[in-house]
Amino acid sequence: MARIVLGITGGIAAYKACELTRLLVRAGHDVLPLPTPGAERFVSAETFLALARKERTDDPYPHLARADVFVVAPLTANTLAKLALGLADNVLTEAALAHRGPFLAAPAMNTRMWEHPATQENVATLRSRGIEIIGPEAGELAEGEVGVGRMAEPAAIAARVEELLAAPAGSLAGRSILVTAGGTREPLDSVRFVGNRSSGRMGVALAAEAHRRGAVVTLLAANLAVAAPAGVNVVETPTAADLEREALARRDADVVLMAAAVADYRPAAEIAGKRPKSDVGWTVELEPTTDIARLLGEATSNRQILVAFGAEEGEAGLERKRAMLAGKNVDLVVYNDVSREDIGFDSGDNEVTLISKDGERLVPKASKASIAAAILDEVERLLAAP
Ligand SMILES: Cc1cc2nc3c(=O)[nH]c(=O)nc-3n(C[C@H](O)[C@H](O)[C@H](O)COP(=O)(O)O)c2cc1C
Structure with a gap:
């Protein structure tokens, strides 16, 4: 009681x-x-x-x-x-x-x-x-x-x-946890960018819950639309390159939760200054960014837990996320279906499927704080597993 x-x-x-x-x-x-x-x-x-x-x-x-x-x-x-x-x-x-x-x-x-x-x-x-x-x-x-x-x-x-x-307040005491949150913005010129709709709420909820459970938390923040929680270390990482650099520098964290929506593509060339408005079309060539999950997966040790997040659409998206588990050497994949308007990007709620080598579990629609708790429960289970 x-x-x-x-x-x-x-x-x-x-x-x-x-x-x-x-x-x-x-x-x-x-x-x-x-x-x-x-x-x-x-x-x-x-x-x-x-x-x-x-x-x-x-x-x-x-x-x-x-x-x-x-x-x-x-x-x-x-x-x-x-x-x-x-x-x-x-x-x-x-x-x-x-x-x-x-x-x-x-x-x-x-x-x-x-x-x-x-x-x-x-x-x-x-x-x-x-x-x-x-x-x-x-x-x-x-x-x-x-x-x-x-x-x-x-x-x-x-x-x-x-x-x-x-979840006892100290259940993650002594653990270092790295959380990435938000959406990166890839500059086209000095004022425009290619971005995405991620608000950072999911990552912020994870950082808050990990901190509440006693972990030492670093939050790599990519253009958050919400305030970072108190008590966590915040490092601003506005672009995919910033996020990659800062994540690699902290790859020895006990747990890495990659909730940020990192751009898959960035403009191949950034124009210096602002491109003036004109009647002529503007064709932008996009080049792929580094796959940070894969990079961290290659560097991860057996006792670390690496959690990747996937925002995709429908059953086909879920299938691609299942393949991520082995393909990128991650321990847990958190899949959310962005074809649904009522959850995910910029919403207070989420519904996710947790995919680990032990099986899959649907976490039904709930506040992002509740989803964060469910994800960290799973992380704690993986940390305790032999
Ligand atoms: C019919 C009625 C409904 C109200 N509903 C709300 C409400 O849903 N949310 C709110 O913030 N204020 C609402 N208010 C205004 C608050 O009652 C008012 O700001 C009051 O000072 C709040 O006092 P408290 O915060 O000390 O309880 C409502 C007022 C009335 C007359």
């Missing part, structure tokens, strides 16, 4: 926190609900206390209650901003400041509020401090608009809480 503090803030989705409370209690946890006054406009504290099988406390310091995991669901734009600033003006924000350990937050708000630069900067601040953000998801919102802003489903939040509790 774990102790879970569940913060609830003042959005319509507060009603979904009832179901979350029920799921966490049913899983055997001791849940302390901390609704804000704003949340109580939607659902009374009594409801949460009854679901958590708790009585109103006369503890003079409820905000100092220790918790194995701190969850805020739903998280309003308002409380998000307060957490980013470190304000402590109600029992939830006080408790959040006093908490040490895993922290999971499920924002829920109107799309325009979510996309506002102020909110996005606050989200980046929380992420950079190691707070894990789950959702929000796209769909129909309470006010009738359609867009990103729905709270992640209670079952997904409860599942993520279990993962945070299951």
